[in-house]
Amino acid sequence: MSARLTARQVTLAYEQRTVVEDLDLAVPDGRVTVVVGPNACGKSTLLRALGRLLRPASGSVLLDGAELHRTPTREVARKLGLLPQTPVAPDGITVADLVARGRQPHQSWWRQWSESDEAAVGLAMERTAVAELADRPVDELSGGQRQRVWIAMALAQDTDLLLLDEPTTYLDIAHQIEVLDLVAELNRERGQTTVAVLHDLNQAARYADHLVAMKAGRIAAEGPPSEVVTAELVREVFGLESVVVPDPVTGTPLVVPGAPGPRRAAA
Numbered sequence: 001m002s003a004r005l006t007a008r009q010v011t012l013a014y015e016q017r018t019v020v021e022d023l024d025l026a027v028p029d030g031r032v033t034v035v036v037g038p039n040a041c042g043k044s045t046l047l048r049a050l051g052r053l054l055r056p057a058s059g060s061v062l063l064d065g066a067e068l069h070r071t072p073t074r075e076v077a078r079k080l081g082l083l084p085q086t087p088v089a090p091d092g093i094t095v096a097d098l099v100a101r102g103r104q105p106h107q108s109w110w111r112q113w114s115e116s117d118e119a120a121v122g123l124a125m126e127r128t129a130v131a132e133l134a135d136r137p138v139d140e141l142s143g144g145q146r147q148r149v150w151i152a153m154a155l156a157q158d159t160d161l162l163l164l165d166e167p168t169t170y171l172d173i174a175h176q177i178e179v180l181d182l183v184a185e186l187n188r189e190r191g192q193t194t195v196a197v198l199h200d201l202n203q204a205a206r207y208a209d210h211l212v213a214m215k216a217g218r219i220a221a222e223g224p225p226s227e228v229v230t231a232e233l234v235r236e237v238f239g240l241e242s243v244v245v246p247d248p249v250t251g252t253p254l255v256v257p258g259a260p261g262p263r264r265a266a267a
Contacts, residue, residue, distance in 0.1 A: 002028075002029045003026035003027050003028060003029060004027070004029055004063060004064050004160075004161065004193070005026075005027040005050060005061075005062070005063055005080070005161060005193070005195075006024075006025065006026045006027065006061070006062045007023055007024060007025040007046070007049065007050065007056075007059065007060075007061050007062075008024055008059055008060050008061075008062065009022050009023070009024060009058070009059035009060075010022070010023045010024075010025075010046075010049060010056045010058070010059035010060070010061060011023075011056060011057045011058045011059055012042070012045050012046065012048075012049050012054060012056055012057060012217075013057045014045075018057070018217065019042045019045045019217055020042040020045055020046055020049075020217040020218075021217050021218065022059070022218075023046065023059075023217070023218060023219060024219075025046070025212065025219065025222075027050070027161075027193060027195055027210075028193070028209065028210050029193050030187070030191040030192075030193055031187070031193065031194075031209035031210050032183060032184060032187050032194045032196070032207060032208055032209045032210070033193075033194065033195045033196070033208065033209070033210040033211075033212060034195075034196050034197075034198050034204040034207060034208035034210075034211055034212070035047065035195065035196070035197045035198075035212045035214060036197075036198060036199075036201055036204045036211065036212070036213055036214070036237075037213055037214035037215055037220075037237060038215065038237065038238055038239075041214045041215055041216060041217065042214055042216075042217040042218075043197045043214050044085055044165050044166070044197055046214070047163055047165050047195065047197050048084070048165075049061055050068075050163055050195060051080065051082035051084070051163045052068050052069060052073075052076055052080070052082075053082070053084065055069050056069075063076065063079060063080065063161075064079070074105055077104075077105035077157070077159075078105045078159065079159055079160060079161060080159055080160075080161040080162075080163065081102070081154045081155075081157040081158075081159040081161065081162045081163065082154065082162075082163045082165075083150055083151060083153075083154045083162075083163070083164045083165060083167060084165050085165040085166050085169070085197075087150050089138040089139065089146070091139065092137055092139070093137065093138055093139075094134065094135055094136060094137055094138065095125070095130055095133045095134050095135070095136050095137075095138055095141075095149050095152075096121070096125070096134040096135065098138055098149055098150075098153055099121050099124055099125055099130070099149065099152045099153045099156050100117070100121050100156070101153060102120075102121070102124065102152075102153040102154060102155070102156030102157040102158075103117045103120060103121065103156055103157070103158075105157060120156050120158050121156045123155075123156075124152040124153070124155035124156040125152050125156075127152070127155060127182055128148045128149070128151050128152040128155065128179075128182065129148060129178070130145065130148050130149050130152050133145060133149070142170075143169075143170030143171075144170050144171045144172065144175050146170070147167070147168075147169060147170050147171055147179075148171075148175070148179070151164070151167060151179060151182075155186070159192075160191075160192060160193060161192070161193045161194075161195075162183075162186075162192055162193070162194045162195075163194075163195050163196075164183070164194065164195070164196040164197070165196075165197045166197050166198065166199065167179055167180075167183070167196060168180065168198065168200075168203070176200075176203070180203060180206075180207045183196065183207065184207055187209075201229070201234070201238070201255050202247070202253075202254055202255055204225070205225040205229045205247075205252045205253045205254070205255070206225075206247060206250050206252045208225050209224070210222065210223065210224070211223065211224070211225045211228045211229065213228060213233060213237050214237075215236070215237045220233065220236060220237050221233055221237075225252055225253055226252070226253060229244055229253035229255065230244055230253075231243060231244050234255055240257060240258070241257070241258035242255050242256055242257050242258050243255075243256045243258060244256070
């Protein structure tokens with residue numbers, strides 16, 4: 001299994017608090033990798049390190065064999081696109097202008113805006129269904145609309161690797177499926193390597209080629225969802241009793257929660 005993006009014995013910390021410790025991960029090329037786990041398990045922290053937003057306290061993240069934090073920013077941006085969990089748009093910027101910022105890594109003093117840039121932006125907006133919002137200020141949009149605009153900007157960057165931190169946040173179920181279908185389509189059509197952090201285990205099992213389950217800053221299990229998602233894993237990682245059955249639509253693992261425990265008395 002080839003892997004352009006890898007983490008080797010990575011420890012990640014915020015000041016004195018260690019979140020991820022001595023972790024190894026090889027992101028399979030050309031596949032959709034989904035990272036799941038309970039809150040505060042380190043999955044978003046790991047994605048930040050893979051996206052060069054957080055420098056490891058020890059160990060290294062490698063992109064094409066070179067240390068990510070020693071690679072020039074523009075070079076990284078041409079290879080790797082990142083949608084963080086809570087991006088912030090400049091005040092008053094329009095949808096079209098924000099999506100166009102995804103093309104900045106491809107600009108230079110000798111190469112200004114081109115027809116290929118225009119085409120990349122237009123295609124990204126069309127695929128995320130935000131073309132009709134092109135002239136609207138981003139700060140006037142609903143949460144779901146804004147999320148689709150940010151995804152469009154990441155797509156316009158046109159990289160071989162795409163990192164998405166909870167890309168379905170703020171979206172209703174129909175738009176969640178739209179976004180995840182789009183991720184799968186890009187992978188099929190372009191062979192785009194994608195790493196996404198998701199909260200919904202059933203969605204992760206449906207869309208992932210490679211599933212990574214984290215608990216307390218470590219990888220508890222990884223591999224094809226059909227091998228990883230078991231009642232034992234759900235109990236170990238999420239503390240939830242469940243039954244795992246085949247999804248009637250896709251055949252992928254479907255987690256059905258077991259009988260609820262006793263309700264806590266009201267405070």
